[in-house]
Amino acid sequence: MYKKLSKTLLASSMAAALLLAGCGGQDSAEKSNAAPKKDDPNEEVTLTFWDENAGPQRTPIWEELIKRFEEENPNIDVEYVGLPKDSAKTKYDAAIAANDTPDVGSVQTSWLPEFSLRDALLPLDSYFEGWDQKDKINAGAIDFNKDIVNDNKLYGIPYTQNLDILWVRPDWFKEKGTKIPETWDEFFTAIEEQTDKANNRYGYTIRGGAGGSFQLQRLMYAYSGEEEYIKDGKSTINSPEHAEFLKKYFALYKEYTPKSDITNGYKEMIAGFDTGAVAMVQHNIGSFGEHSEALEPDQFQAIPLPKTPDGKYVAEGGNTIGVSIFKDTEHPEAAWKFTSFLNSKESQSYWNQEVGQIPTNADVLEEAWVKESPHIQTAFKVYDDPNTILYKPPFYLPEYRSILDSTVDSGTQAVLSGKMSVEDFLDEWATAVEEAQKKYDEHFKK
Amino acid sequence: MNRKSQQKFDRLFTLNIPILAMLIFTLFPLYWTINTAFKQEGEIVQRPLSYLPVSPTIDNFVTAWTNVGFSTYFKNSLLVGVCTVLIVLVLSTLSGYALSRYKFKGKRPFLLMLLCTQFIPRSMLIIPLFIIFKNMGLISNPLSLIITYAAVEIPFTTVLMNGFISNVPRELEEAAMIDGCNRLQAIRHVIFPLLIPGIVATSVFTFIYTWNEFLLALMLTNQQGRFTLPVGLSYMMGEFNINYGALAAGSVIALIPAIILFAYAQKHLVNGMGGAVKG
Numbered sequence: 001m002y003k004k005l006s007k008t009l010l011a012s013s014m015a016a017a018l019l020l021a022g023c024g025g026q027d028s029a030e031k032s033n034a035a036p037k038k039d040d041p042n043e044e045v046t047l048t049f050w051d052e053n054a055g056p057q058r059t060p061i062w063e064e065l066i067k068r069f070e071e072e073n074p075n076i077d078v079e080y081v082g083l084p085k086d087s088a089k090t091k092y093d094a095a096i097a098a099n100d101t102p103d104v105g106s107v108q109t110s111w112l113p114e115f116s117l118r119d120a121l122l123p124l125d126s127y128f129e130g131w132d133q134k135d136k137i138n139a140g141a142i143d144f145n146k147d148i149v150n151d152n153k154l155y156g157i158p159y160t161q162n163l164d165i166l167w168v169r170p171d172w173f174k175e176k177g178t179k180i181p182e183t184w185d186e187f188f189t190a191i192e193e194q195t196d197k198a199n200n201r202y203g204y205t206i207r208g209g210a211g212g213s214f215q216l217q218r219l220m221y222a223y224s225g226e227e228e229y230i231k232d233g234k235s236t237i238n239s240p241e242h243a244e245f246l247k248k249y250f251a252l253y254k255e256y257t258p259k260s261d262i263t264n265g266y267k268e269m270i271a272g273f274d275t276g277a278v279a280m281v282q283h284n285i286g287s288f289g290e291h292s293e294a295l296e297p298d299q300f301q302a303i304p305l306p307k308t309p310d311g312k313y314v315a316e317g318g319n320t321i322g323v324s325i326f327k328d329t330e331h332p333e334a335a336w337k338f339t340s341f342l343n344s345k346e347s348q349s350y351w352n353q354e355v356g357q358i359p360t361n362a363d364v365l366e367e368a369w370v371k372e373s374p375h376i377q378t379a380f381k382v383y384d385d386p387n388t389i390l391y392k393p394p395f396y397l398p399e400y401r402s403i404l405d406s407t408v409d410s411g412t413q414a415v416l417s418g419k420m421s422v423e424d425f426l427d428e429w430a431t432a433v434e435e436a437q438k439k440y441d442e443h444f445k446k
Numbered sequence: 447m448n449r450k451s452q453q454k455f456d457r458l459f460t461l462n463i464p465i466l467a468m469l470i471f472t473l474f475p476l477y478w479t480i481n482t483a484f485k486q487e488g489e490i491v492q493r494p495l496s497y498l499p500v501s502p503t504i505d506n507f508v509t510a511w512t513n514v515g516f517s518t519y520f521k522n523s524l525l526v527g528v529c530t531v532l533i534v535l536v537l538s539t540l541s542g543y544a545l546s547r548y549k550f551k552g553k554r555p556f557l558l559m560l561l562c563t564q565f566i567p568r569s570m571l572i573i574p575l576f577i578i579f580k581n582m583g584l585i586s587n588p589l590s591l592i593i594t595y596a597a598v599e600i601p602f603t604t605v606l607m608n609g610f611i612s613n614v615p616r617e618l619e620e621a622a623m624i625d626g627c628n629r630l631q632a633i634r635h636v637i638f639p640l641l642i643p644g645i646v647a648t649s650v651f652t653f654i655y656t657w658n659e660f661l662l663a664l665m666l667t668n669q670q671g672r673f674t675l676p677v678g679l680s681y682m683m684g685e686f687n688i689n690y691g692a693l694a695a696g697s698v699i700a701l702i703p704a705i706i707l708f709a710y711a712q713k714h715l716v717n718g719m720g721g722a723v724k725g
Contacts, residue, residue, distance in 0.1 A: 048668070054681050055514075055681040055682060055683070055689070056509060056513055056514050056681065056682065056689050056692055057689070059514075059681070060513070079669070079670070080670055081668060081669065081670050082670060082681060083664070084664070084677065084680035084681055084683070085683070086680070086683070087660075087661070087664055087680065090572075090665075091664060091665060094572050094573050094576050094665050095576075095668075097573045097576075097577075098573060098576045098577045098580055100576070100580050100585065100668070102668075293487065
């Protein structure tokens with residue numbers, strides 16, 4: 001009896017094995033279809049490229065660029081892998097932990113310190129030095145990338161940059177005779193003037209929910225003009241200027257902004273502007289596409305964040321995305337060829353025009369489409385101004401992001417709901433940053 | 447008011463209206479998804495909202511199916527789902543049978559252990575699993591997902607099957623064995639037909655899990671053509687542009703097999719659940 005049972009079990013496990021083999025077989029058949037062989041077998045190289053923000057908008061742009069690259073380099077095959085934005089970092093983390101990284105990847109600048117510390121990236125200094133177009137790439141962005149990593153090497157070539165700005169309703173501003181704000185006083189006055197609660201219209205909307213911390217920080221530094229995030233182990237987050245600003249800023253809540261702001265995420269905030277409920281919103285030039293879909297061209301306009309009291313623009317450094325090569329690549333030469341191709345004038349022009357962001361290659365900035373895009377002009381004006389202050393957030397601190405996501409996002413809500421004072425909020429934030437910095441210094445014995 | 451109309455009146459307030467309210471509550475999101483899927487891009491964000499597409503279009507479906515690659519993801523999801531269900535069924539029926547019919551030392555702790563496996567957070571397993579499958583050469587191979595999903599589901603479905611099988615009287619099997627069946631024949635000819643509701647319930651549970659699983663599907667795959675549907679759906683949500691139309695169309699496509707499955711399995715499923723509760 002048991003013999004029979006074991007025989008049958010054996011038979012069924014074999015059946016299961018066959019089934020598994022069946023799946024596997026189908027799979028390998030697909031594989032050979034997916035990667036057609038090129039003519040020259042000797043020089044055949046396959047590179048994998050990971051895109052950290054895949055989707056119906058950006059994936060076709062990368063595919064077009066890859067097609068152009070493969071036409072120029074018939075012996076190099078580039079395999080595209082698109083990662084959903086929200087999970088891209090996790091996917092990179094797992095790949096680095098398991099030593100199974102792609103050859104080339106699109107990597108956000110704020111990830112560079114961590115990835116380089118984990119020894120995952122290939123230093124690009126020597127390749128970059130030998131590249132004939134190196135002077136075209138925004139020197140500030142290149143220096144910034146070297147500055148933020150521990151060993152001051154170049155690990156990513158930025159191909160696009162972004163900037164926080166204000167989106168305003170020029171038609172409403174004109175109607176009420178409100179001045180488009182250039183200083184912070186004008187900013188607060190404009191919000192008051194544009195608010196018309198009887199008609200369900202608010203002057204401004206605060207991002208009180210997820211992701212609000214990043215925007216809040218950019219406003220604070222734009223107000224104070226402070227260049228250092230951490231000075232001699234002390235954070236500038238809780239400076240008196242920042243407290244002064246936040247008191248004025250949070251006082252807008254409910255008075256001149258919708259009550260629902262306390263839970264505003266990106267979508268809700270943009271929807272408020274795009275459905276004609278608020279007159280002004282802080283975001284970056286990346287939301288251009290959504291405004292242009294919902295509003296008429298004369299109903300929205302990009303303006304820089306107001307200047308500091310001494311008349312300077314402030315931008316957060318590292319608001320770029322770059323191409324990095326991973327250390328484990330077996331084809332560093334081909335990977336560099338692809339990296340430099342993506343940063344060429346033609347590629348950057350195509351990518352940034354399609355996406356609606358600012359290129360880093362100076363040659364592109366001369367092109368007609370850039371000159372005809374007022375929002376890109378606005379951002380470019382800020383980056384091009386020699387007096388613009390670029391402050392450096394501590395991307396190198398492993399806790400940096402989690403401080404913003406947990407301490408600051410929830411603190412913002414506590415202040416908005418009146419449970420916490422602005423001073424306590426800023427002190428808590430500063431303490432968290434200072435402790436993270438101390439741990440970092442101890443680890444690297446600075 | 448006579449008794450009959452009083453009854454009717456009671457029925458209205460205790461049955462008809464609550465059911466109607468619940469139906470509206472559950473069906474509205476579905477209706478809105480379908481409504482959005484057939485709208486043109488501009489109409490989706492337009493205010494005031496339109497409750498039916500003004501000029502219906504299937505562009506969103508075309509975008510999702512061809513441009514975003516849903517046809518491939520759909521095929522991958524189906525392959526992974528069907529293979530996982532088959533493995534889970536065979537193994538959990540047999541082990542469920544053993545748990546229900548045999549007495550052995552440590553049976554209770556074993557059952558407890560099976561349940562405990564369900565408490566392990568999946569995200570903790572990602573890196574170890576990745577390294578294991580990488581060493582086996584199975585990254586980007588549907589087998590890695592099939593094995594993982596089967597391993598995740600088997601403990602739970604075994605406990606479930608144990609309940610279903612315990613509900614089948616032992617005497618039926620004994621009678622069959624007296625008539626000359628061996629144990630496996632008795633399982634096949636007597637127990638199996640009575641287990642259909644349980645098998646359907648288990649299959650549906652397993653299939654829906656594999657159909658919706660996102661994290662492992664993304665992590666264990668490094669090739670564009672090997673991703674499954676949930677990964678494809680997540681492409682529609684970038685920070686700067688959410689393609690609501692294609693997202694809705696993709697969701698509708700992803701819903702279809704689940705709806706067909708439930709429509710077919712509904713009768714068995716209700717029976718199966720009853721069995722599980724009693725077991």
